[in-house]
Amino acid sequence: MLINPVRITAYTLTNALGSGVAASLHALQSHQSGLQPCNFQDVTLSTWIGRVDGIEEQPLPAALPRFECRNNRLAHLALQEDGFCEQINEAINRYGADRVGVFMGTSTSGIGATEDAYRHRGENGELPNDFQPTTTHIIYSITDFVRSYLQLKGVALTVSTACSSSAKVFATAQRYLEAGLCDAAVVGGVDTLCLTTLYGFNSLDLVSSYRCKPWDAKRNGINIGEGAGFALLEREQASGKGSLLLGYGESSDAYHMSTPHPQGMGAALAMQRALAQAAISADEVGYINLHGTATPTNDAAEDAAVMQVFGDKTPCSSTKGWTGHTLGAAGVIEAIFTLMALEKGFLPCSLNTEQQDEALSANVLLESKQQDITYAMSNSFGFGGNNCSLLFGCDR
Amino acid sequence: MKPVYIEAIGVIGPGLEGWQQTAAVLAGECEYQASELPALKPNMLKPNERRRTTLTIKLALQAVQDALALNSYDDLSTVFVSSDGDMDVVDRICQALCLPDHPVSPTFFHNSVHNAPAGYCSIATGFHAASTSLSGLNGSFAVGLLDAAVQATIEQQPVMLVSYDTPWPNPLSRFKPQQLPFGVALIVTPQVSERSLAELTLLPGVTGEESQMADSELEQLRANTPAASSLPLLEAIAQNRAAQLILPYLVDEQIAVEIQPCN
Numbered sequence: 001m002l003i004n005p006v007r008i009t010a011y012t013l014t015n016a017l018g019s020g021v022a023a024s025l026h027a028l029q030s031h032q033s034g035l036q037p038c039n040f041q042d043v044t045l046s047t048w049i050g051r052v053d054g055i056e057e058q059p060l061p062a063a064l065p066r067f068e069c070r071n072n073r074l075a076h077l078a079l080q081e082d083g084f085c086e087q088i089n090e091a092i093n094r095y096g097a098d099r100v101g102v103f104m105g106t107s108t109s110g111i112g113a114t115e116d117a118y119r120h121r122g123e124n125g126e127l128p129n130d131f132q133p134t135t136t137h138i139i140y141s142i143t144d145f146v147r148s149y150l151q152l153k154g155v156a157l158t159v160s161t162a163c164s165s166s167a168k169v170f171a172t173a174q175r176y177l178e179a180g181l182c183d184a185a186v187v188g189g190v191d192t193l194c195l196t197t198l199y200g201f202n203s204l205d206l207v208s209s210y211r212c213k214p215w216d217a218k219r220n221g222i223n224i225g226e227g228a229g230f231a232l233l234e235r236e237q238a239s240g241k242g243s244l245l246l247g248y249g250e251s252s253d254a255y256h257m258s259t260p261h262p263q264g265m266g267a268a269l270a271m272q273r274a275l276a277q278a279a280i281s282a283d284e285v286g287y288i289n290l291h292g293t294a295t296p297t298n299d300a301a302e303d304a305a306v307m308q309v310f311g312d313k314t315p316c317s318s319t320k321g322w323t324g325h326t327l328g329a330a331g332v333i334e335a336i337f338t339l340m341a342l343e344k345g346f347l348p349c350s351l352n353t354e355q356q357d358e359a360l361s362a363n364v365l366l367e368s369k370q371q372d373i374t375y376a377m378s379n380s381f382g383f384g385g386n387n388c389s390l391l392f393g394c395d396r
Numbered sequence: 397m398k399p400v401y402i403e404a405i406g407v408i409g410p411g412l413e414g415w416q417q418t419a420a421v422l423a424g425e426c427e428y429q430a431s432e433l434p435a436l437k438p439n440m441l442k443p444n445e446r447r448r449t450t451l452t453i454k455l456a457l458q459a460v461q462d463a464l465a466l467n468s469y470d471d472l473s474t475v476f477v478s479s480d481g482d483m484d485v486v487d488r489i490c491q492a493l494c495l496p497d498h499p500v501s502p503t504f505f506h507n508s509v510h511n512a513p514a515g516y517c518s519i520a521t522g523f524h525a526a527s528t529s530l531s532g533l534n535g536s537f538a539v540g541l542l543d544a545a546v547q548a549t550i551e552q553q554p555v556m557l558v559s560y561d562t563p564w565p566n567p568l569s570r571f572k573p574q575q576l577p578f579g580v581a582l583i584v585t586p587q588v589s590e591r592s593l594a595e596l597t598l599l600p601g602v603t604g605e606e607s608q609m610a611d612s613e614l615e616q617l618r619a620n621t622p623a624a625s626s627l628p629l630l631e632a633i634a635q636n637r638a639a640q641l642i643l644p645y646l647v648d649e650q651i652a653v654e655i656q657p658c659n
Contacts, residue, residue, distance in 0.1 A: 001551070098601060107509065111486070114568075118490040127567050134571070138480050139510055140531040144647060155600055156646055157539045158531045160481075160510035168528055172543070175550045179397060181542075181600065196489055199498040200505035250526030252474075252518040257448075258506040269524060383506055384515025386527060 005244040012082035015227030016050030020081035050225025050324025067145040069110030069136035078228035101182035102156040105165030105189035107328030110136035112194040162382030167331030171248035188230035189329040212294035214318035217357040225324025229332035249273030253385025264305025270387040286373025292318020303360040321351030331380040338378040401592040406462030406581035422634035430613040440520040452482040456513035456560040459579035473525040477540030479622040535645040536622040559623040574620035592658040599652040
């Protein structure tokens with residue numbers, strides 16, 4: 001079924017590469033990774049992380065203390081870049097605050113606040129009195145914060161489907177615009193470093209001691225990163241310029257909680273559905289930003305899916321060697337990388353990938369290249385077998 | 397928003413075991429007896445999978461199993477919604493993180509994702525369609541209902557909504573002391589059919605006084621448990637009557653729900 005395209009009229013992102021679109025673009029073009037040896041809190045794991053500088057020094061505005069936690073701080077930092085807040089204010093002027101929706105994705109929201117509260121329990125095991133789980137930890141917190149900070153009053157929700165969360169918000173926004181429930185939508189994703197994900201992924205033997213190497217024969221796990229990304233979505237005919245969301249594909253593996261379907265069945269379904277919604281054939285797509293986490297099974301499953309849908313010609317890469325895996329923020333951050341590829345004609349290589357695994361056949365870029373493309377896809381797959389592929393096109 | 401239709405319902409809660417018994421209570425045919433949560437037996441999951449689940453996952457799947465009992469579906473999109481997710485798992489993980497070497501259990505970790513019930517549901521049903529997992533805090537039921545209605549309308553296919561919440565364990569419980577376990581599943585369709593029970597028209601972003609339950613114990617359940625804010629809607633369907641309801645939606649906002657019986 002064809003969908004009505006949605007225009008992306010503004011976007012911004014902050015991650016280990018820096019704050020704002022220019023910082024990410026510069027790092028991608030100059031092959032500078034944001035990964036560093038893990039120095040988060042007192043974590044003793046031997047791994048690399050994609051950490052955002054300056055979160056500790058930037059408290060939230062005095063009017064919003066109830067939201068105070070690392071995750072909402074990162075959201076606040078990211079919103080200061082690329083004139084994004086000004087664009088939102090213009091959207092409010094165009095449509096009214098009650099016609100601008102907010103759809104945020106996160107995996108762990110402000111769980112760091114709860115970890116911290118548990119470390120500061122009193123003599124009888126009680127949590128500190130100033131702990132505010134509802135406005136920090138609970139996954140709606142990020143949407144509540146963004147909505148309060150930007151003074152938006154339209155429809156809203158948080159999507160939390162692990163690592164596909166902030167890809168799915170694009171699909172959600174398209175549907176709400178189509179249903180006439182809003183005239184513009186702020187979509188985004190924010191996830192921050194925390195002990196739960198560092199030690200949790202480690203318990204599943206999924207964390208690498210080295211810089212992650214997507215598609216490499218020697219890949220052995222992920223590096224966890226943090227980041228935030230936001231985009232403003234409006235109907236195609238709305239004034240302004242910007243690339244278009246042409247299709248989305250959502251699917252479920254129905255296979256296993258933490259391991260993908262070995263042949264990438266659900267992943268292939270997501271990619272096929274995104275193409276079908278746009279009535280675009282696979283060979284018209286000029287670049288795929290892979291989910292590419294660099295675990296042995298994830299990359300093998302995604303490779304099988306890409307081969308099934310696209311074959312071995314379409315240029316693709318994982319950008320996790322730059323940012324680490326930003327989990328619930330990966331969807332929007334990599335969607336923005338995909339938009340940058342479309343708009344700048346710059347296809348980033350798969351950083352840290354030295355030699356492609358001989359068992360994997362997709363056309364993974366080991367060198368970045370300059371090439372004009374018309375259509376590009378971004379893949380995001382999460383625990384629970386939750387898959388989302390987004391198809392973007394140039395402004396026509 | 398165009399109207400949508402409800403064609404099947406599943407319910408689980410304290411003293412509420414399945415839609416049939418719940419409908420009898422809500423229609424006034426028998427008295428509500430607040431009691432412990434009935435034993436959860438989500439047999440749709442294989443025993444090896446079921447062993448790895450938690451109360452929250454079992455509660456959500458029990459509601460699903462009840463909603464799917466009458467009709468069979470080859471595939472269904474799903475919308476799962478819970479205000480807080482699985483706070484038992486959060487408690488276990490945060491306790492482990494305070495110990496030397498931080499021994500987080502891998503099973504608890506993969507159960508900690510907000511979409512864990514949705515993941516187990518897809519494994520049990522084999523549904524490959526889209527699945528989302530949402531939160532809207534106290535208005536979570538309405539947030540999920542609106543999203544399911546939007547998906548059903550725009551994609552012209554049935555959608556299963558599953559709204560569930562469970563009590564917070566110690567030491568977290570004092571921050572939300574009165575939340576009770578409750579799960580409801582609704583099959584939402586874009587077109588009326590001979591199976592339709594009720595027609596719903598949703599209008600989000602209104603302000604008004606929330607519809608309440610006359611029975612004080614049901615009202616206690618409704619007022620403190622986001623998923624149970626569905627009770628006035630379930631009551632109208634059980635009584636097969638038209639109703640104009642106000643349910644909690646976003647912070648300081650409500651949603652108006654107009655209900656028409658279908659038979």
